[in-house]
Amino acid sequence: MSLEMKHVFYTYQEGSPTESHALQDICLNINEGEFLGIVGHTGSGKSTLIQHLNGLLKPTKGEVLIDGININQKEAKAKRKEVRLKVGLVFQYPEYQLFEETVEQDIGFGPRNLGLSDTEVQERVKEAMALLKLDYKTLRKQSPFDLSGGQKRKVAIAGVLAMKPKYLVLDEPTAGLDPRGREEFLEQLAVLHRQGMTIIMVSHSMDDMAKYAQRMIVMDHGQIQLQGTPQDIFSQPEQLQQIGLDVPSLSRLLLRLKQRGLDVRTDLFDIEAVKTEILRAMAAREGKLTC
Amino acid sequence: MLKDITIGQYLSGDSFLHKLDPRTKIIAVILYMVSLFIVNNFWGLGAMLVLSLAVVLISRIPLRFFFRGIKAIVFIVLLTVALQMFMTPGEPLWELGILKITKEGIRQAVFMGTRLILLVSVTSILTLTTTPISLTDGIETLLKPFQKIGVPAHELAMMMTIALRFIPTLIEETDKIMKAQSARGADFESGNLMERAKAMIPLLVPLFLNAIKRADELALAMEARCYHGGDGRTRLKALQYGRRDAVAGVFCLCMAAGAFLTRLL
Numbered sequence: 325m326s327l328e329m330k331h332v333f334y335t336y337q338e339g340s341p342t343e344s345h346a347l348q349d350i351c352l353n354i355n356e357g358e359f360l361g362i363v364g365h366t367g368s369g370k371s372t373l374i375q376h377l378n379g380l381l382k383p384t385k386g387e388v389l390i391d392g393i394n395i396n397q398k399e400a401k402a403k404r405k406e407v408r409l410k411v412g413l414v415f416q417y418p419e420y421q422l423f424e425e426t427v428e429q430d431i432g433f434g435p436r437n438l439g440l441s442d443t444e445v446q447e448r449v450k451e452a453m454a455l456l457k458l459d460y461k462t463l464r465k466q467s468p469f470d471l472s473g474g475q476k477r478k479v480a481i482a483g484v485l486a487m488k489p490k491y492l493v494l495d496e497p498t499a500g501l502d503p504r505g506r507e508e509f510l511e512q513l514a515v516l517h518r519q520g521m522t523i524i525m526v527s528h529s530m531d532d533m534a535k536y537a538q539r540m541i542v543m544d545h546g547q548i549q550l551q552g553t554p555q556d557i558f559s560q561p562e563q564l565q566q567i568g569l570d571v572p573s574l575s576r577l578l579l580r581l582k583q584r585g586l587d588v589r590t591d592l593f594d595i596e597a598v599k600t601e602i603l604r605a606m607a608a609r610e611g612k613l614t615c
Numbered sequence: 616m617l618k619d620i621t622i623g624q625y626l627s628g629d630s631f632l633h634k635l636d637p638r639t640k641i642i643a644v645i646l647y648m649v650s651l652f653i654v655n656n657f658w659g660l661g662a663m664l665v666l667s668l669a670v671v672l673i674s675r676i677p678l679r680f681f682f683r684g685i686k687a688i689v690f691i692v693l694l695t696v697a698l699q700m701f702m703t704p705g706e707p708l709w710e711l712g713i714l715k716i717t718k719e720g721i722r723q724a725v726f727m728g729t730r731l732i733l734l735v736s737v738t739s740i741l742t743l744t745t746t747p748i749s750l751t752d753g754i755e756t757l758l759k760p761f762q763k764i765g766v767p768a769h770e771l772a773m774m775m776t777i778a779l780r781f782i783p784t785l786i787e788e789t790d791k792i793m794k795a796q797s798a799r800g801a802d803f804e805s806g807n808l809m810e811r812a813k814a815m816i817p818l819l820v821p822l823f824l825n826a827i828k829r830a831d832e833l834a835l836a837m838e839a840r841c842y843h844g845g846d847g848r849t850r851l852k853a854l855q856y857g858r859r860d861a862v863a864g865v866f867c868l869c870m871a872a873g874a875f876l877t878r879l880l
């Protein structure tokens with residue numbers, strides 16, 4: 325079972341003078357259980373791509389298959405809901421979707437649409453709030469509009485998590501969170517991933533990508549320019565820089581050291597591993613010098 | 616469907632109509648409307664039809680924009696035509712129970728239907744060839760003389776500018792919220808009337824809240840830049856009549872006079 329895009333094209337405002345080709349010939353296969361990272365500069369088509377993954381946008385040309393269901397076909401209309409429930413989509417700035425009187429009701433909106441019983445809905449809400457470190461007791465009766473920006477963001481994300489989707493797609497979920505909240509949130513995502521959820525995340529942070537993604541795609545002008553493991557991608561810093569992107573800060577450090585003549589590996593992203601590597605390389609050089 | 620709304624849409628170009636002064640265009644549209652309702656025989660209506668087609672061609676706007684505008688009001692046109700056809704008293708042509716079609720009815724229906732379609736097409740030329748900013752500038756200057764009798768010309772124009780500016784934003788936002796709620800399993804497309812009305816709540820609440828918040832922020836931003844109404848404000852681009860405005864003006868006066876004359880026929 326997988327999400328598949330075959331030669332997908334998407335054009336906004338087709339036929340008008342303002343039309344823009346947001347996606348061009350995208351071929352992508354996302355397997356169950358993966359953690360896929362999507363990067364690309366502003367306007368490269370990331371948000372457009374992920375909206376195809378649950379049928380909110382239909383390709384202008386090409387096919388999208390969600391666990392084998394072709395979202396283009398007529399009979400997919402009956403399965404539209406099924407598709408939407410399989411793939412949970414957290415939008416860029418999801419706090420715009422809040423509308424209920426209390427946090428609890430808002431997070432429960434999705435599960436209620438699934439037709440779950442009241443106790444089940446409550447269970448789901450509790451679980452989702454716990455995942456995002458939102459305190460159920462103090463927040464449940466509050467109005468979502470009285471929360472801070474970051475809390476709103478978390479409530480909105482909890483609203484999608486509470487539906488327990490098989491595939492979770494997130495569009496820049498950490499933008500606007502403080503460093504600690506961001507770290508905690510990503511750790512929780514990693515936990516969900518280990519429990520078997522497929523995660524697809526759009527992010528501008530190469531550091532996060534290096535740390536969490538198993539596979540990455542790099543978008544540029546509506547096309548997939550590079551794809552592979554973070555190691556593969558970040559070992560091509562020139563290509564990334566050409567399309568206006570950067571490598572993670574640790575890779576940048578290692579690359580600079582290498583430029584200055586220190587013989588280090590440049591494919592490490594974990595701070596501990598990098599530290600050991602630098603110490604090793606320095607020790608090796610000292611050794612050479614003393615010989 | 617939301618994308619079909621053409622009100623306030625502007626299409627850049629450099630046709631004769633694009634270059635006209637907005638004041639000329641506004642007055643022309645008013646004269647056109649008056650003429651359209653003055654003519655009361657088929658000769659006059661035919662002439663107006665030909666004239667409107669000519670204006671459409673001069674504007675060099677693709678025809679599909681007009682069709683889209685007409686599609687949006689197709690329901691109102693059909694309703695008007697039906698009402699005129701069945702409700703006008705006169706010499707019956709066809710009868711079934713209480714329904715009857717009269718000769719006068721058909722005449723009225725054709726007239727009203729054509730008038731509505733022409734009206735919408737020609738007014739949409741006004742917005743399609745005039746940027747919202749120059750449109751409101753035009754309205755403001757035209758309303759200036761009425762300031763003496765208490766018409767808040769500048770404030771009205773500013774309100775219009777802001778409203779026009781935010782129509783596309785609101786449409787975009789509706790689209791965005793609709794998608795976000797659909798992703799949470801909301802269903803906007805099925806169910807009976809009650810269910811559908813209820814399904815609108817998750818859409819309308821965020822939409823209104825955002826609009827209010829945005830209005831607040833806008834007011835603050837305007838104040839921060841020392842906006843204090845129209846008194847003593849100068850313009851970077853002052854409106855100026857040119858020779859083509861004279862041509863268009865004379866032409867419109869001829870049209871209105873001609874419309875009067877067809878009545879005498």
Ligand SMILES: Nc1ncnc2c1ncn2[C@@H]1O[C@H](COP(=O)(O)OP(=O)(O)OP(=O)(O)O)[C@@H](O)[C@H]1O
Pocket residue numbers: 336337344345346364365366367368369370371372373416
């Ligand atoms: N609703 C829309 N109508 C018209 N054009 C659009 C619309 N949404 C996006 N586009 C265009 O499609 C292209 C891709 O946009 P998209 O939102 O997918 O970019 P993105 O990679 O998500 O960027 P960001 O990093 O800023 O979120 C852009 O050129 C944009 O102008």
Ligand SMILES: [Mg+2]
Pocket residue numbers: 370371372416495
């Ligand atoms: Mg985006």
